[in-house]
Amino acid sequence: MASPTASQKYLSTRGGSYGFTFEATVLKGLASDNGLFIPEEIPTPPAGWQETWKTLSFQDLAYEIFSLYISSDEIPASDLRELITRSYSTFRHEDITPLNTIIPDENFHVLELFHGPTFAFKDVALQFLGNLFEYFLIRKNKDVKEGEGKRHHLTVIGATSGDTGSAAIYGLRGKKDVSVFILHPKGRVSPIQEAQMTTVLAKNVHNLSVVGTFDDCQDVVKALFSHPELSKSHNLGAVNSINWARILAQIVYYFHSYFTLLRRLPAGSVPIIRYVVPTGNFGDVLAGYYAKKMGLPIDKLVIATNENDILDRFFRTSRYEKHPVSPEEEGGEGGLAAEGVKATLSPAMDILVSSNFERLLWYLAYEVETPNATNKDQKRAQAGSVLNEWMTSLKKTGTTVVSEDVLNAAKRDFTSERVSDEQTVQTIRHIFTTPPSAPYILDPHSAVGVAASLRLIKAPQTAGQENVHHISLSTAHPAKFNHAVDLALTGVSGGEGVGEYDFEKMVRPQEFLGLEAREKRVRGVERADVELIRQAIIEGLEKEGAGE
Ligand SMILES: *Cc1c(COP(=O)(O)O)cnc(C)c1O
Numbered sequence: 001m002a003s004p005t006a007s008q009k010y011l012s013t014r015g016g017s018y019g020f021t022f023e024a025t026v027l028k029g030l031a032s033d034n035g036l037f038i039p040e041e042i043p044t045p046p047a048g049w050q051e052t053w054k055t056l057s058f059q060d061l062a063y064e065i066f067s068l069y070i071s072s073d074e075i076p077a078s079d080l081r082e083l084i085t086r087s088y089s090t091f092r093h094e095d096i097t098p099l100n101t102i103i104p105d106e107n108f109h110v111l112e113l114f115h116g117p118t119f120a121f122k123d124v125a126l127q128f129l130g131n132l133f134e135y136f137l138i139r140k141n142k143d144v145k146e147g148e149g150k151r152h153h154l155t156v157i158g159a160t161s162g163d164t165g166s167a168a169i170y171g172l173r174g175k176k177d178v179s180v181f182i183l184h185p186k187g188r189v190s191p192i193q194e195a196q197m198t199t200v201l202a203k204n205v206h207n208l209s210v211v212g213t214f215d216d217c218q219d220v221v222k223a224l225f226s227h228p229e230l231s232k233s234h235n236l237g238a239v240n241s242i243n244w245a246r247i248l249a250q251i252v253y254y255f256h257s258y259f260t261l262l263r264r265l266p267a268g269s270v271p272i273i274r275y276v277v278p279t280g281n282f283g284d285v286l287a288g289y290y291a292k293k294m295g296l297p298i299d300k301l302v303i304a305t306n307e308n309d310i311l312d313r314f315f316r317t318s319r320y321e322k323h324p325v326s327p328e329e330e331g332g333e334g335g336l337a338a339e340g341v342k343a344t345l346s347p348a349m350d351i352l353v354s355s356n357f358e359r360l361l362w363y364l365a366y367e368v369e370t371p372n373a374t375n376k377d378q379k380r381a382q383a384g385s386v387l388n389e390w391m392t393s394l395k396k397t398g399t400t401v402v403s404e405d406v407l408n409a410a411k412r413d414f415t416s417e418r419v420s421d422e423q424t425v426q427t428i429r430h431i432f433t434t435p436p437s438a439p440y441i442l443d444p445h446s447a448v449g450v451a452a453s454l455r456l457i458k459a460p461q462t463a464g465q466e467n468v469h470h471i472s473l474s475t476a477h478p479a480k481f482n483h484a485v486d487l488a489l490t491g492v493s494g495g496e497g498v499g500e501y502d503f504e505k506m507v508r509p510q511e512f513l514g515l516e517a518r519e520k521r522v523r524g525v526e527r528a529d530v531e532l533i534r535q536a537i538i539e540g541l542e543k544e545g546a547g548e
Contacts, residue, residue, distance in 0.1 A: 007071045010037045010244065013362040014391070015384015022070045023136050026129070026245045027154070029238035030225075035384070036358050037244045042293045043068035049295075054259050058096035059084050061259075062252045068294075069248055075135070083135060087128040090117050090170075097124065097253040099260045099471070102437040106457050107271075107469040110446070111257045118196055119477035119509065120348075121284065122167035124253065125246035130171030130178075132245055133237065137177040153546055155537070156180040156237040157224055159217035162193035163348045163476070165207075168239040173202035178237070179546050181206045181537050183217040186524065191516055192480055198520040206540040207522040208533060215341075216528035223530045230534055234541075241283035242355050250287030251294075257471055258296055269467065274456065276302040276417075276472040278449040279311060280349035282356035284473060285414075289360060292413060299468075303416040304452035306344045308351055312418040318407040320361075320390075322352050322398040345421045345444040345484040348476070353394070362387045364406045417452035427451040428488035432501065439494030441507055444484035446474035479507045 010020040014035030020028075025037040045053070045068065053064060062084045063077075070080065088096050093115040100110045116123025133154055140152040156178060158168055165182040172180040182197060186209040189197075198207050210217050224230055225238070239246075254275065265271060275298060277285035285301055292298040305312045314320045323340055341350050366383035373379040390400045419427075427447040431437045442450055449472040462468055478485045482503055489501035523540070525532055 007073070008043065008069050009040045011040050011380065012036070013038060013358055013384065014388050015381055018380075022074050022244075026132055026243065027136060027235075027237060029240070029243050035387075036242050036356070036362075038359055038362060039069055042290060044295055053255065054262065056259070058252065058256050059088055061256050062088070062249070065252055065255065065294075066248065079135070083128070083131050087131050090127055091115050091123075095256075095260070097256060099257045100440075100474075101264070102431070102440050104436065107467075108453060108457060109257075109261065109469065109471045110440075110442075110450070110474045111253060111275075111471050112474045113253060114443075114474060114477040114480075116167075117170045118163075118166040119480050119511075120163045120167060121250075121473070121475040122163055122246075123170065125249040125283075126164075126167040126171035126239065128171075128249045129239060129243060129245045130168075130173075130175055133172070133178050134175040141177060151177060153235060154178045154237040155234045155541065155546075156239055157183075157221055157537070158239050159183045159214065159221045160189070160197075161185070161214040161347055161350070162189040163480075164240065165189075166193055166196040169197050169200050169205050169207075171239070173200050173205050175204065177546075179204045179206065179541055179544060180239075181208060181540065183208045183210050183221060183525075183533065185214045185217055186211050188214065190481065190483065192482070192512060195516040195518070195520075198522040199515060199518040201519065201521050203544050204546070205521070206537075206544075208525050208536055209522050210525045210528050210533070212528035220528050220530050220533050224534060224537075227530070227534065230537070240355070241281045247283055247287050247290065247356070247359075250284055251290050254288050254291035254296055254298070258298075261469060261471070270297075272299045272465070272468045273297065274300045274302055274453075274468070274470050276304055276449045276453045276456070276470055278346065278349060278445045278473060278475050279303045279305055280308075280351045280354065282311065282354035282360070284475070286356045286359055289363075289413060298413075301414050302452055302456065303414055304449045305416065305418050306346045306349050306424070306448050307342050307418070307420055308344065308349065309418040310352065311354055311357065312416040315407070315411065315414065315416040318402050318404065320353075320357070320394060320400040320402070322394070345424050345481075345487070346448050347481075348445055349448065358387065358391060360410070361390055361402075364402070364409050365390070368403070368405045368409050417455060419448040419451040423451045424448055424484070425488040427454070428485060429492055430454075432489055432494045433492060435495050438496075439498040439501075439506065441478045441485060441489070441501075442474065443476040443478040443481045445476050445481070446472070447484075449473055449475075477509065479503075479509055479512055482507065 010025045011018045012031035012035035014033040016033035098112050102110050113121035137152050144151050275288050279285050288301045303311050340352050365386040369386040370379045370382040373382050394400045424444050424447045427450050428442050431440050431442055453470045453472045493500050
């Protein structure tokens with residue numbers, strides 16, 4: 001049993017606010033000074049955890065880890081256990097996140113995170129977050145009698161390019177006292193993702209199909225959060241990857257996969273483990289950083305980016321910079337689209353900046369940029385103000401440059417690899433056709449991680465090191481991104497006796513059969529206009545009976 005934490009509290013990275021409860025952190029999402037919430041202390045597991053946690057199930061490990069971040073005054077142990085059980089009962093695999101050794105001779109493993117209801121890794125966090133929202137609201141409404149007084153209600157608003165929206169909708173559908181509005185750019189999400197979102201008929205789920213781009217949708221959402229009326233009349237909630245509960249939930253599979261691997265190795269083995277993480281907004285790999293800081297023996301966290309490579313550029317140049325090329329080059333071959341994001345085969349990683357990177361930058365500022373602080377409070381305050389300068393510079397000039405010391409501190413825990421679309425396609429093909437992994441099929445996001453892993457496995461400093469293991473996180477089921485998989489595999493044969501690639505037979509899960517033909521609930525909005533969308537939200541809430 002984890003010893004109940006005395007009192008874990010949270011602070012904002014921008015230095016303005018301290019002492020937040022876990023509940024406030026989860027319900028607010030973003031701090032009022034625009035910073036992100038981080039725990040005041042990164043906890044260490046109880047002594048002997050390497051033994052006592054070794055054989056725990058995913059759910060029991062989740063309980064032990066969550067208990068270190070959520071004080072038991074906030075969520076009593078039995079409630080927390082129940083929330084965890086319910087959140088992971090929707091997964092199709094008994095291990096929740098199984099570890100699949102696809103190339104045993106190379107110590108190469110794929111950590112499959114896509115066995116949740118929407119077939120992508122975001123379910124691991126959003127199934128839990130949906131239950132948490134409901135739990136807090138039920139508790140706030142405990143003393144509000146039916147028909148008397150105003151019930152606490154949360155209106156979640158989010159924009160999606162595909163994955164976050166479906167995972168959020170499946171996490172929140174049917175939850176009491178919560179309504180969810182998801183904006184997606186009309187015709188710009190994949191047909192499967194669109195169908196996943198719009199075929200959920202729960203009354204509290206509202207899909208808004210907006211004529212415009214994903215960035216237009218995101219701008220509207222940002223404007224709504226600071227809308228003078230809407231933000232006063234409604235409690236607005238966010239489910240994007242900056243919500244602390246999402247990071248927390250993702251820590252569990254690092255520990256779980258570590259123990260799974262240990263159980264498969266000869267007793268007494270001390271593997272050197274690198275986690276390779278297909279990265280966009282830096283949430284998934286940041287959870288690995290927390291696991292490492294908690295004491296999990298991780299050699300390196302490898303950030304694998306696609307051609308939207310701001311993070312890879314940071315690790316090569318110490319410049320955190322939105323735009324990689326000069327304006328003259330823009331629009332040229334391989335240059336940037338107007339808004340700077342390149343559309344790749346791994347769209348869930350198509351980002352200009354990685355919002356969660358701010359959390360890592362805070363820890364780096366705390367460690368490196370506070371030499372004269374004499375106590376923890378001073379150190380925190382100084383880290384907050386350094387972070388503030390960095391983020392202001394990024395916002396104003398599109399660039400932040402950190403010192404060599406800061407970069408070196410980051411390199412102790414992280415390395416990075418950039419993977420092109422062409423390499424992504426080649427990797428899907430290679431893994432499908434070449435024994436022993438054949439006929440395993442990767443989705444394009446997972447393939448970015450696998451491409452990076454195979455590169456590292458072949459690197460001279462790895463060659464011959466028998467105890468180095470690479471665990472590559474697989475973030476989506478290939479059926480979700482069949483366009484890229486078809487592109488890579490159509491007409492390709494998967495090694496001896498496997499036969500030609502066939503999407504229907506080899507990839508499509510039962511759950512996707514006929515999905516696109518099912519009844520849908522979606523409202524069109526003809527422009528990405530704040531007023532139009534605010535109106536759609538007010539009307540949606542009224543129809544649902546939640547508007548007040
Ligand atoms: C969201 C997502 C990612 C990127 O994860 P981050 O936490 O944003 O770095 C990678 N792959 C898939 C399939 C995703 O949905």
